Every structure is written in C-alpha cells, then in structure tokens.
Amino acid sequence: MDTSVQRDLVKEAEKLNIKEKAILILSEVLFTENILEEIKTYRVLLLRFCDSKKSQKYLLGAFEKLVGDVYHDKLFNSSMLILKQFYDEDILDEESILEWAAKESKKYVGKDMSKKIHEKVAKFTTWLKEA
Numbered sequence: 001m002d003t004s005v006q007r008d009l010v011k012e013a014e015k016l017n018i019k020e021k022a023i024l025i026l027s028e029v030l031f032t033e034n035i036l037e038e039i040k041t042y043r044v045l046l047l048r049f050c051d052s053k054k055s056q057k058y059l060l061g062a063f064e065k066l067v068g069d070v071y072h073d074k075l076f077n078s079s080m081l082i083l084k085q086f087y088d089e090d091i092l093d094e095e096s097i098l099e100w101a102a103k104e105s106k107k108y109v110g111k112d113m114s115k116k117i118h119e120k121v122a123k124f125t126t127w128l129k130e131a
Helices: 003-015 022-030 035-041 043-049 053-070 072-088 094-101 111-120 122-130
Strands: none
Touching (some): 003 043, 022 043, 022 053, 035 043, 035 072, 043 053, 053 072, 053 094, 053 111, 072 094, 072 111, 072 122, 111 122
C-alpha cells in the first residue's frame, strides 16, 4: 500500500474518531487464510493503527474472530503462530498479549471458543510471561 494512502486512512479514521476501532474492519478486509504472509505485507499499515493499548486490544479481538469464526477451519490450528507473528512484527506488544491472555471474553467469539483459542496459544503466552 502506498504510504500516502495509509496516512489518508489514518487521518480519516482520526477525523471520524474511530482510529482505535478501525483495526477491526481492517482485519476483516486485509486478512484471509494467508494471514501469516499478510501480517508482513501490511505491517506498516497495522503499526499506524495499533499504536495504543486500546487498538491492540481491538486487534486481539479481530484475531479471535478470524481464527475462531471466520477462518476457523484453516487458521485455528495456527493460532499460536499467528499471535507470535503479530508479536515478532512489533504490532502487538507483550503487555497487551498478556492482558488479553489473562481473561477469556465472549465479545468477539463465544466463551467456549475464546477458551479454546487461549488454550491453543498458552505455550506462547507462558513463554512471554517467563521470558
């Protein structure tokens, strides 16, 4: 994506006062079952939108929706790799991930699915806690 287009998207989201929540829609538009590659492709754009704890929290919600619902069959088993990719690309920080991991939610997927996702990524979140 062109840098000027990215800046315009951010400015428009700020003007509408939805910058932090915009990552929910961006995630639906940008990500497919090839999310691991797409995280790298859209890294700069994601960084522009995920510059606060609140926006990172929304991205984690979008992550749950994608792996637990939209692309469940293709992405659920890769949940840990996807979360790690967000971390490795500095899109999600350790603190946001650990706060998210501390409590399952039914906001984006059902409580049971949220629990399954948290269990699936538990090795990674444990590693973050201990590192």
